[in-house]
Amino acid sequence: MNSVIKYFSDIAHGVKTLWKGMMVTGYYISHARKEIITQQYPENRDTLQMFNRFRGEVIMPHNEDNEHRCTGCQACEIACPNGTIEIIWDRKPDPETGKKKKSIHTFVYHLQMCTMCALCIPACPTDAIIMGQDFEHAVTDRSKLTKILNKPGSKLMKGVEE
């Protein structure tokens, strides 16, 4: 008799759990209008907002006086696993103290080699570089992928090295 009861309770249990599963997907389809996560990309290009943690490319923010925070310490170049970052630096005399000081000449960023691992970001002691949100990197020529991140005529922001 017990086995008969078990047989029917198994069926009831099976039906119950199947119904539970169907309710989950039923919720999805009945709330599809607001739950759908797919985005229509080229159409929504103007309003598209990438999420904060998205890694599009490495960028170097400049303030309104055309100043950046990069001291040319090359920590990012060392941290980079595949040689994406290449810093060309020189020693120029500091206009205030007159001593010779290391500074960046060109911050070269080879986008074609970058895997967006973002190991350079925590390596930077002065937070000079961050990950940008732009992901439309298609270009017609390979040379366009080699980017220079520091803007022409830019200089080091004051107070970064203290």
Add this chain to the structure above:
Amino acid sequence: MYDFTDLVRSIHESLVASLSPGMAALVEWIIIGAIFLGFFALLGLVLVYVERKVCAFFQLRLGPMRVGFWGTAQTLADTLKLLLKEPIMNKRADKFLFNFAPFIIIISSLIVLSVTPFAPGLQAFDINIGLFFVIAISSIGVVGILLAGWASNNKYSLIGAMRSGAQIVSYELSVGLALMTMVVLTGSLQLSEIIASQADGWWIFKGHIPAFIAFVLFIVASTAEVNRGPFDLAEAESELTAGFHTEYSGMKFAFFFLAEFVNMFIVAVIAATVFLGGWMPFHIGGLDGFNQIMDFIPPILWFFGKVAFIIFLMMWFKWTFPRLRIDQLLTLEWKYLLPLNLMNIVLMAFVVYMGWYFGN
């Protein structure tokens, strides 16, 4: 829109008046055949689109959106692509059987479609053993699947075909018994009579508990019989590439694809006809005002509405449940569905004997 009997008769009479009897019959056959082939193709197009959209919404995606408004022309473009593709054949394949198999499947679905009662007077072939005919002919489809698997000369195809054979042969039993339970109630196998007997209420309501159990058993077993949903072992993309139609390409592949969807439609038609009253509007005995409002909706809309409901139910199964293993599949049939069906048929016979159903 309500009753097609007069329209069909007037077409018949005008043909008989202008042609000899033999020619008139021939023209009628050709017209009916063309209509069914057209309907068949249209059904495939619509159902593939609906399937992709419903699946997308279940998975919180948008599905096809690019071709036409909301992707409505997507299946049309896919069909065009399949028509233009080269039919490639395995060198070691059995040429005759390889080319013949898709047609068996297509023909068996097409024949079953011929007894479909769409609306009053709109039924190509109303025979007195309708339900039996449907079960018998729809079983021929498995021969096509087995032949396709064998003739492809491919291990995946053969495994898929053998799985499919085991599955369809077992589940046919449950489909048949579930329908038999309802035949006990209806007392007729003729589809038009089964529908006529539901004028005062659908059998799923009039037959209460045993009818509802039979409905659930029928839906489960028929989902397995059309190789869909959680029972798609015969195709099993992740294990067998595509099962029995791995080696097929172009239009022959499209035939298998089309037959799967048309079979789903056929199963939905049977369920709608036997359990939900076919084209019969929803009636409650005694409430004349309510019944008249329901009569106002054309029967053909009732029919397609019910069929759409059952197709949606089957899609819901497919996109909710994980695929069964072959032993689980056979356990479900032989240890659960079949004993339940047998118990249910006895229960139904008792209910009918005692007259404990509504509308007797």
